[in-house]
Amino acid sequence: MAVVTALPHDAEPIAHAPMSYWRAVGWRLARDPATLVAGAVLVCIVLAALLAPWLAPYDPSAGSIRLRLAPVGAPGHVLGTDEQGRDMLSRLLWGGRMTLVAGLTPVLVALALGTVLGVLAGYVGGLTNTLVMRTMDVFYAFPAVLLAIAISGALGPGLPNTLLSLSIVFVPRVVRVAESATVQVKGLEYIAAARASGSGVLPIMRHHLLANVLGPILVFASTQVSLCIILAAGLSFLGLGVTPPAAEWGLMLNTLRQSIYVNAIVPALPGVAIFVTSMAFNLLSDGLRDAMEIRA
Amino acid sequence: MWTYAGRRLLLAIPTLLGASIIVFAMVHLAPGDPIAAVMPAESSQAEIEATKKAYGFDKPLAVQYLVWLGRVAQGDLGRSIATRRAVILDVRDSLANSLVLALSSSLLAFGIGTALGLLAAFRQGRWLDKAASAIAVIGVSVPHYWAGIILIIVFSVWLNWLPAMGAADGGGPLAYLRHMTLPTVALALIPLGVITRVVRSAALDVLNQEFVLALRAKGLAARRVFTHVVKNSAPQIFTVLGLQFGFQLGGSVLVEAVFSWPGTGYLLNLAIFQRDIPVLQGVILVLATFFVLLNLAVDLLQTLVDPRIARH
Amino acid sequence: MSADNAMESRNNRDPRVSADAPLLEARGLRKHFPLRGGVLQRTYAWVRAVDDVSFDVYPAETLGIVGESGCGKSTLARLILRLIEADAGTVRFDGQDVRGAAPPQMKRLRRDMQLVFQDPYASLNPRLTIEDAVAFSLLVHGTRAAEARERARALLGRVGLDPRLYGRRYAHELSGGQRQRVNIARALVLDPKLLVLDEPVSALDKSVQAQVLNLLADLKAERALTYVFISHDLNVIEYVSGRVMVMYLGEVVETGTADALAQAPKHPYTQALFASAPSMDPDRRMDRPPIAGDPPNPIDPPSGCRFRTRCAFAMEQCAQAPPALRPVGPGHEAACYLFS
Numbered sequence: 043m044a045v046v047t048a049l050p051h052d053a054e055p056i057a058h059a060p061m062s063y064w065r066a067v068g069w070r071l072a073r074d075p076a077t078l079v080a081g082a083v084l085v086c087i088v089l090a091a092l093l094a095p096w097l098a099p100y101d102p103s104a105g106s107i108r109l110r111l112a113p114v115g116a117p118g119h120v121l122g123t124d125e126q127g128r129d130m131l132s133r134l135l136w137g138g139r140m141t142l143v144a145g146l147t148p149v150l151v152a153l154a155l156g157t158v159l160g161v162l163a164g165y166v167g168g169l170t171n172t173l174v175m176r177t178m179d180v181f182y183a184f185p186a187v188l189l190a191i192a193i194s195g196a197l198g199p200g201l202p203n204t205l206l207s208l209s210i211v212f213v214p215r216v217v218r219v220a221e222s223a224t225v226q227v228k229g230l231e232y233i234a235a236a237r238a239s240g241s242g243v244l245p246i247m248r249h250h251l252l253a254n255v256l257g258p259i260l261v262f263a264s265t266q267v268s269l270c271i272i273l274a275a276g277l278s279f280l281g282l283g284v285t286p287p288a289a290e291w292g293l294m295l296n297t298l299r300q301s302i303y304v305n306a307i308v309p310a311l312p313g314v315a316i317f318v319t320s321m322a323f324n325l326l327s328d329g330l331r332d333a334m335e336i337r338a
Numbered sequence: 339m340w341t342y343a344g345r346r347l348l349l350a351i352p353t354l355l356g357a358s359i360i361v362f363a364m365v366h367l368a369p370g371d372p373i374a375a376v377m378p379a380e381s382s383q384a385e386i387e388a389t390k391k392a393y394g395f396d397k398p399l400a401v402q403y404l405v406w407l408g409r410v411a412q413g414d415l416g417r418s419i420a421t422r423r424a425v426i427l428d429v430r431d432s433l434a435n436s437l438v439l440a441l442s443s444s445l446l447a448f449g450i451g452t453a454l455g456l457l458a459a460f461r462q463g464r465w466l467d468k469a470a471s472a473i474a475v476i477g478v479s480v481p482h483y484w485a486g487i488i489l490i491i492v493f494s495v496w497l498n499w500l501p502a503m504g505a506a507d508g509g510g511p512l513a514y515l516r517h518m519t520l521p522t523v524a525l526a527l528i529p530l531g532v533i534t535r536v537v538r539s540a541a542l543d544v545l546n547q548e549f550v551l552a553l554r555a556k557g558l559a560a561r562r563v564f565t566h567v568v569k570n571s572a573p574q575i576f577t578v579l580g581l582q583f584g585f586q587l588g589g590s591v592l593v594e595a596v597f598s599w600p601g602t603g604y605l606l607n608l609a610i611f612q613r614d615i616p617v618l619q620g621v622i623l624v625l626a627t628f629f630v631l632l633n634l635a636v637d638l639l640q641t642l643v644d645p646r647i648a649r650h
Numbered sequence: 651m652s653a654d655n656a657m658e659s660r661n662n663r664d665p666r667v668s669a670d671a672p673l674l675e676a677r678g679l680r681k682h683f684p685l686r687g688g689v690l691q692r693t694y695a696w697v698r699a700v701d702d703v704s705f706d707v708y709p710a711e712t713l714g715i716v717g718e719s720g721c722g723k724s725t726l727a728r729l730i731l732r733l734i735e736a737d738a739g740t741v742r743f744d745g746q747d748v749r750g751a752a753p754p755q756m757k758r759l760r761r762d763m764q765l766v767f768q769d770p771y772a773s774l775n776p777r778l779t780i781e782d783a784v785a786f787s788l789l790v791h792g793t794r795a796a797e798a799r800e801r802a803r804a805l806l807g808r809v810g811l812d813p814r815l816y817g818r819r820y821a822h823e824l825s826g827g828q829r830q831r832v833n834i835a836r837a838l839v840l841d842p843k844l845l846v847l848d849e850p851v852s853a854l855d856k857s858v859q860a861q862v863l864n865l866l867a868d869l870k871a872e873r874a875l876t877y878v879f880i881s882h883d884l885n886v887i888e889y890v891s892g893r894v895m896v897m898y899l900g901e902v903v904e905t906g907t908a909d910a911l912a913q914a915p916k917h918p919y920t921q922a923l924f925a926s927a928p929s930m931d932p933d934r935r936m937d938r939p940p941i942a943g944d945p946p947n948p949i950d951p952p953s954g955c956r957f958r959t960r961c962a963f964a965m966e967q968c969a970q971a972p973p974a975l976r977p978v979g980p981g982h983e984a985a986c987y988l989f990s
Contacts (some may be wrong), residue, residue: 063777063820180356183630184622185588189360192622195610196364196375231773232783234733235836239787240760249786253777272481276592279483279609295484299596306491313484321479328475335414341687 070333077329080322087319091138098132103287111305122296122308125301130308134315137289140201141316144283144290145271147205152212153263159213160220161255165228175221178214186211190273194282202282208274212266218304221264223255257334264327268320275316291316343638350634352628358410360417361623362385362403364428368615375615378419415620418614425620425643428605433624436594436601442522448579452532455537456568459545470534476529483591486524486596519605521597525590529582536578540571575645580636671745672706673844673876674763679703679729679739681722685949695949699725701900703739708842712870712877714891714908716923718883720948722900723880724768727848730878731765734754743844759948761791764837768849770829774821781806781817784836788899805835809865827858831865838869846878851886863890884923888912893981896920899956902975906982916984919957955986963988 071077090097105127112123122131163174182191193207220260227233228251236246275292277283284290286297291312298309370376377389390396393407395456409416415425436643458470503515509517544567553563588601594603602621609617672741681700684693700722707713716721728734730741732748741748743763751759767773774783781802788798803813811817811832823828831849831912838846845960847866851859870877881887887894887908894911896904904917915921952959958968967987975983976990 044504088594095643099747176352177356179353183353183626184360185585185629187591188588188622188625188629190562191591191610192360192364192618193367193607195606195618195622196367196615197860198613201466231767231769232775234728235767235833236786236790237733237772237788238731238760238765239836239840240757241786242789245786245790248773254775265467272479275481276483279592280607282594282610292481295487299487302487302491302495306495310484310488313481313487316481316484317479319482321475324475324479345691 044183058172061308067330068332071329074139074333077333080217080329083318083322084326085321087138087315088142090103090135091142094132094135094139094255098129098135100129100132102128102132102136102289104128110163110270111153111301112306114307114311118314121311122305123309124298124308130311133289133294133312134291136318137291137294139310140284140288140290140318141271143277144201144204144208144274144278144321145267148208148212149211149263149270149273151205151268152216153259155209156213156216156263157182157256160217160259161224161247161251163217164221164224164244165251167225174217178217181214184275186269190277191282194277199282199285201284204274204277208270209276209286212270213275216259216263216265220255220259223258224251227251227254261327261331261334264323264330267327268323271316271320283287342641346634346637346641350630354630357626357630358407358623359403360491361626362406363616364619364622366399368569375465376419378422395544410623415623416616418609418617419614420608420617425550425616427621428617429602431623432600432602432621433490435599436587436590436603439518439521439525439590439594439599439601440583442518443525444529444579444586445591446522447526447533447582450526450532451533452537456541456564458534458538459541459567462542467538470538474531474534475536477527477529477534479531480527482524482527483592483596485527486521486593489520489524490596504600517597518599521590521593525586525593526597528589529586532582533575533578537571537575539576541567544570547548558612573640576643577636577640580632580639584632584636587628587632588626670709673709673744673879674707674730675740675742676706676730677704677740677742679726679741680737681725681729681734681860682737697948698951699948700729700736702785703897703900703902705895705902705905707876707878709843709876709990710874711892712879712890714887715878715880715897716894717882717889717897719882720899721897722948723882723897724848725877726897727765727846727880730765731760733765761840762842763846764840764842765842766830766833766845766847767852768835768852769852770826770833771821773833774829776821779818779820780811780824780832781813783832784839787836787840792984801841802835805839806832809835809838809869810861812834819930825858826854827862829847830854830862834862834865834869838873839875842875844876844878846880847882849882850879852881852883859886866890896923899946899951901956901972903957903984904982904986905975906979906984910979910982914979915977916982916989917957917986918961918963918988920984922960 048315071081105123107127109119109123109127110125112119112127114120114122116122119129121134123129124133159174163171184192187255189211190207193210194203197203197207233250235245236250274283275290275295278290278292281293281296284293286293294312295309295316298312302309365372365375372393372395373386373390376393377386381389392409397405411424415429418425418428421428421556454470454473458467490502493500500519501513502520504517518600545563547570550563550566552564565649590599590601591603591606593599594601595607598604602625605617606621608614609621679700680699680702682696685695685697686693696719703722703726705713709758715726717723725734729736729739730748732741736749739749746755746759748756748759773782778786781799784805785795785798788801789795793801803817806813806817811828811831816824816828821832826845830853833852850866851862854862866877866888869875875891878960879887879890889909891908894906895902896911896917898919904911904915904920906916911920912924915924946956946959952969954970955961955964955968955973958964961968965987973985973987973990975985978984978989
């Protein structure tokens with residue numbers, strides 16, 4: 043039978059130990075200094091927010107008129123006090139909770155809802171696709187800030203309204219990414235191979251489609267966290283987010299804004315907190331994107 | 339190409355209609371009676387009756403929407419609750435100031451971002467590249483409203499070089515320029531970050547193409563290579579510039595609030611403070627329309643420059 | 651089928667003397683893809699990918715399908731397996747109607763007919779280890795996980811990939827030839843009767859091609875498989891096939907045994923194909939008219955015989971009506987007016 047003489051096997055033994063995709067991503071993430079620093083900073087910020095009730099030296103909403111706008115390093119108030127004499131350190135710790143909740147929740151909602159809608163639209167195609175994607179296009183008629191203001195402005199201030207309006211901002215973005223990733227993967231031959239083996243739609247989605255579209259969707263969602271934090275704090279800054287006397291970084295920035303002529307450093311602190319958090323998320327998502335680009 | 343342009347135009351219509359539905363819905367999203375959302379609390383019974391009739395609040399929602407859309411099409415955006423002035427007048431007055439700011443900040447970001455991005459690409463991996471990357475990350479991470487406050491602290495409070503608030507009504511062009519400097523810088527930060535990134539990667543793409551590698555291998559002068567790179571990455575850069583300009587129109591809300599710049603953002607800020615829904619609606623509708631038309635224009639120009647895009 | 655027959659995979663039985671019923675019967679298969687465009691995305695033209703194609707595949711033979719790229723071979727493969735729905739025609743597998751099969755029946759049918767894809771990169775899920783990729787088909791059909799893995803590993807070993815070395819690896823860690831072995835294992839794990847091979851070696855180096863072709867031949871003999879082997883490479887087709895079907899722009903222009911086609915190709919297109927194929931045999935070099943020009947667009951095929959625009963023997967008649975397949979020798983048919 044052997045018309046062609048057997049050639050040596052085309053395998054060259056592979057030396058390194060096999061590694062699952064996500065372990066490889068983790069391995070690469072752990073070797074990127076910028077990502078490590080950003081991750082460490084984020085862990086500190088999240089821990090500080092979680093432990094605020096125990097870490098904060100003062101009640102964040104109790105102030106004293108006599109102690110208004112104490113400078114950074116004032117005795118008993120390491121980061122000074124605000125325009126109502128409330129301890130800044132305590133308020134920054136408590137404020138981080140609100141900002142993190144308002145910055146992360148909408149992206150998580152968008153990740154869940156947007157993935158479902160996008161994968162559905164991409165996989166089913168046809169009329170479903172047109173319907174879903176055209177509806178999402180409508181939300182793209184607004185710059186993100188404006189859409190958030192339109193919805194929050196109509197609904198009125200309050201954390202639930204902020205979460206709702208920001209979720210509406212981010213869902214369409216995730217849908218677009220999920221849909222295009224799904225359409226791309228759906229056309230690949232391994233999906234056809236799974237269909238040829240008699241598999242139904244659900245196992246194909248679970249084992250073949252989701253595993254391959256979740257990566258790009260996750261990377262995209264991670265890039266949106268920083269924007270969401272800036273927008274959430276921005277809504278509070280405009281008076282559309284958390285209502286006083288609660289502590290929230292954007293709101294603190296707004297109420298302290300009038301005091302810059304008295305004390306310039308303390309009013310800038312909440313902004314520093316927003317900036318550092320949003321930058322850490324950006325660096326982390328950059329690192330994640332690079333680490334996930336493993337395939338040749 | 340013309341069929342693509344036609345198709346793109348046609349698709350803009352449902353998008354605009356959808357956007358108008360969202361703006362229309364704002365009145366009904368507002369808690370409480372919709373009449374309270376568009377009328378001051380102390381209105382007389384007769385005024386309330388007249389408004390009810392004008393809005394058609396007793397009719398089904400679909401009819402209300404069409405009635406509203408008809409009025410909007412004629413330029414009637416309703417009346418402000420706070421001032422009873424026609425919203426269209428307020429929007430018209432403030433839009434010019436916002437456009438000025440959006441344009442100046444886009445140009446500033448474009449100038450610096452392009453230079454930084456190109457330099458970074460040609461010095462890939464060196465310290466200049468790293469600095470440009472750092473600026474890009476900072477640009478997209480910084481809350482620009484906070485950056486505005488910092489600019490005021492430094493340049494107005496400490497150095498006393500530039501004014502912090504307003505637009506110097508009647509102060510002449512020089513005063514106007516001085517007033518717009520700080521808001522322009524604050525607003526330029528985000529597009530600066532974005533444009534630097536895009537220009538760098540676009541230029542790197544061109545630099546890594548085989549024909550450019552060949553040019554370089556042939557010992558072609560650096561200046562010729564540079565011209566080549568700029569020419570080939572220009573369409574992508576201009577697209578981003580156009581899109582960023584659109585974002586600036588909406589993004590200026592927060593910066594205008596910080597600097598009390600009398601643009602649409604400041605108007606929005608006032609409307610939020612006074613819960614003036616008709617003004618909110620009017621500003622958002624006008625800005626969204628502007629945004630959609632701008633995106634459309636960018637798309638169409640892009641097809642003109644690079645006909646390959648139309649095939650997608 | 652007898653062991654003799656399976657061993658003798660190179661020289662398939664002659665279908666004329668076969669008493670067996672065909673394993674696969676395709677009749678009048680047609681698939682046209684709409685092309686949409688314009689402002690309203692209306693359909694303005696149709697790509698005639700497959701037009702009125704009929705053929706039989708007998709148990710234990712290898713039917714080769716050859717033609718230039720874009721002639722509808724891959725679409726035909728997907729129509730046979732009902733991965734895409736045909737516009738018209740019937741497919742019968744083992745006497746059962748494939749196109750009309752209800753989902754549960756279709757799932758059973760899929761066990762018996764499998765496909766090996768052309769692209770060794772796109773055809774393996776990058777997130778699955780190769781043993782999971784092979785075992786997946788078994789899980790779909792209700793095999794327990796442990797048993798599915800055992801069978802997948804055994805089969806990987808059979809196709810030349812030691813499961814202890816390769817089982818837990820991902821597709822991107824393998825070479826093109828190794829990936830194609832995985833694809834073959836995946837197709838075989840359900841113990842199918844029919845394997846449709848869509849350009850299985852086209853993406854591989856020549857030396858690796860030979861190894862994979864030999865593996866396919868060995869597997870066919872061991873497992874009494876029936877192959878439909880699709881390729882644009884005439885040398886490969888001649889090497890593996892008992893019978894060959896030549897396609898041009900979605901239509902069948904000639905069928906016959908591999909030997910008959912090699913020795914006496916009838917249709918001018920087949921002649922041109924053999925003439926243009928690089929050959930080691932000096933007797934076969936350039937004594938026939940070479941093919942002229944590029945294949946016409948399948949969107950707007952020529953009237954009558956679709957090959958006439960490139961044919962050295964085109965006559966007036968050829969433009970009027972498409973010629974039907976007619977016998978030109980024992981078990982040999984061609985669709986050309988030269989033989990009517």
